[in-house]
Amino acid sequence: MPTEPLRIAVPNKGSLSEAASAMLREAGYNQRREAKELLLDDPDNNAQFVFLRPRDIALYVGSGTLDAGITGRDLLLDSRAPADEVLPLGFARSTFRFAGRPGVASGVGDLEGRRIATSYSGLLAKHLADHGVTADIVHLDGAVETAVALGIADVIADVVETGTTLRAAGLEIFGEPIMRSEATLVRRAGAEADPAVEVLVRRLQGVLVARQYVIVDYDCPKALVERAFAITPGLESPTVSPLANDEWVAVRAMVKSSETNRVMDELYDLGARGILVTSIHACRL
Ligand SMILES: Nc1ncnc2c1ncn2[C@@H]1O[C@H](COP(=O)(O)OP(=O)(O)OP(=O)(O)O)[C@@H](O)[C@H]1O
Numbered sequence: 001m002p003t004e005p006l007r008i009a010v011p012n013k014g015s016l017s018e019a020a021s022a023m024l025r026e027a028g029y030n031q032r033r034e035a036k037e038l039l040l041d042d043p044d045n046n047a048q049f050v051f052l053r054p055r056d057i058a059l060y061v062g063s064g065t066l067d068a069g070i071t072g073r074d075l076l077l078d079s080r081a082p083a084d085e086v087l088p089l090g091f092a093r094s095t096f097r098f099a100g101r102p103g104v105a106s107g108v109g110d111l112e113g114r115r116i117a118t119s120y121s122g123l124l125a126k127h128l129a130d131h132g133v134t135a136d137i138v139h140l141d142g143a144v145e146t147a148v149a150l151g152i153a154d155v156i157a158d159v160v161e162t163g164t165t166l167r168a169a170g171l172e173i174f175g176e177p178i179m180r181s182e183a184t185l186v187r188r189a190g191a192e193a194d195p196a197v198e199v200l201v202r203r204l205q206g207v208l209v210a211r212q213y214v215i216v217d218y219d220c221p222k223a224l225v226e227r228a229f230a231i232t233p234g235l236e237s238p239t240v241s242p243l244a245n246d247e248w249v250a251v252r253a254m255v256k257s258s259e260t261n262r263v264m265d266e267l268y269d270l271g272a273r274g275i276l277v278t279s280i281h282a283c284r285l
Pocket residue numbers: 013014015016054055071072073074075092093094142159160161162181182183
């Protein structure tokens with residue numbers, strides 16, 4: 001008997017939307033071609049994608065209406081929905097920070113009785129309560145940086161990535177980061193194990209690894225392999241193959257993409273030759 005399709009919430013707009021769909025597409029799922037589509041069936045994978053406002057996704061997933069969803073960690077915490085992170089997805093990275101005119105405050109402790117504008121009232125209220133600070137939260141839908149210039153708030157608490165928006169508004173960050181966020185896969189808190197969700201998670205993990213790692217192949221004198229393995233330990237253990245010249249072996253290992261050039265330099269200095277780097281198209285570890 002066919003089982004019900006897995007129902008997955010995907011952001012329909014904003015910073016998360018395109019990257020989330022691109023990641024699902026890379027993981028082998030069908031994704032919408034037009035931004036207006038609200039539902040997309042993917043019968044080959046027994047899945048259905050529901051395109052929702054990113055802010056609402058944790059609510060749908062937390063209530064059990066949908067099986068899983070992609071949202072931002074900051075939105076998940078702000079919603080206070082009973083949903084948990086299953087897999088951080090490595091995109092839409094941002095920090096959530098206080099900012100104000102230069103010198104207005106130096107930390108959360110200076111905010112007693114002040115007016116703080118934000119689109120993340122739930123997150124901010126919890127942070128203030130955790131620090132024993134009572135302040136006046138001014139809830140705005142967006143463009144929070146403008147609130148100080150317009151005089152409705154003393155400081156703001158908002159998403160910061162490059163800091164360009166803050167600078168343009170003449171504001172500076174102060175205090176410790178309130179939190180660090182990225183896109184994440186969420187499920188209802190306490191949801192039972194589900195083989196279909198496990199397949200989704202494994203596929204997304206495969207995309208993450210393919211994005212973060214490369215394959216390095218090189219030829220290495222046998223006498224140096226132990227030192228070479230220390231440079232490229234691989235995920236489990238490097239693969240070693242014989243060569244026609246029996247004083248050398250061929251070695252293959254996975255390496256973090258960000259470390260590729262350091263690793264190649266160290267291997268070369270050690271005496272390895274024929275060092276080749278190849279990208280990974282897809283994988284299951
Ligand atoms: N500039 C940014 N860089 C990285 N992540 C961001 C950025 N702006 C927002 N985010 C992240 O996107 C999520 C917010 O989703 P939302 O749809 O509100 O994004 P948005 O880009 O503000 O969209 P919009 O303002 O068009 O509704 C949060 O997880 C937030 O951390």
